[in-house]
Amino acid sequence: MYKDILIPALKDTLFMVSYSTIFAVIIGFILSIILVVTEEKGLKPNKFIYGILDLLINVLRSFPFIILMISIIPLTKLIAGKSIGRVAAIVPLTIGAAPFVARVLESALKEVDPGLIEAAKSFGATNIQILFKVMLKEAFPSIIRGIILTIINLIGYSAMAGTIGAGGLGHVAISYGYNRFKPDIMIYTVIVLIILVQCIQSFGNVVYKNLNK
Structure with missing residues (x-):
């Protein structure tokens, strides 16, 4: 019985997390490149662009999800055509994850030895060559670690999204566990989330170690 509820919910969670990770990484990557290039010691400093972008990212990151x-x-509703559901x-x-990605990737790029640059x-x-052939290459292991952290954060965000009708494991926990007074479903949902996070973190650790060899 519970399998019929949890497996579809897990699929919905993986769907939401997968697509949002892809989009957040693309947006965050672009933002981080602009930040690194336009900062005071960047390849092409521009205080105005850096200041505006830095403020925007800080504002978005300050919002509770x-x-x-x-x-x-x-x-x-404008973008997806509706306001609820997994899509x-x-x-x-x-939008919630992109600023986090931007900061993580910015930090990774700034860790590159200035001597190499x-x-x-x-x-x-x-x-362009310095950015893509030196900085990104050297920072790649840290970038992968940042993406793994993003995925884990998005799993938590997706659970919150489920509370307002987005589907996934969060929706199961609220609709079946809390509203119907079935604490066992709540427990199973938490266990599934813990296992999912542990698997992703373990995979990320293996990839990071291999890239650092």
Whole structure:
């Protein structure tokens, strides 16, 4: 009985997390590149662009996800055509995760040894070459670790999204476990979430270690 409820919910959670991760990483990657390039010590400093983008990311990151999700319902409906359901949930999940991705990737890129960048410049490398062939290459293990952290955060966000009709494991926990007074379903849902997070984290650790060899 519980299998018939939990398995479809798990599929919905994986659907939401997978697509929102892809979109958040794409957006966050673009934002992080702009931040790194335009910062004071960047390849092409621009205080105005950096200041605006830095402020925007900080503002978005300051929103608790549940408030963000509710406040952008009109935007969600505009993009997804509806405000509830697993497809609609991808919009707030993406917007909630993209600033986090941007900061994580920005930090990873800033960890690259400045000596390598200076060496590349001395050999006549262009900014594009330095960015993609030096900085991204060196920061790749940390970038992967950041993406894994993003996925884990999105699993938690998706559970919150389920509380307002997005589906997934969060919806099962509220609709079946809480509203119908079935604590065993709540427990099973938590166990599934813990196992899912542990599997993703373990996979990420293996990939990170292999990339660092």
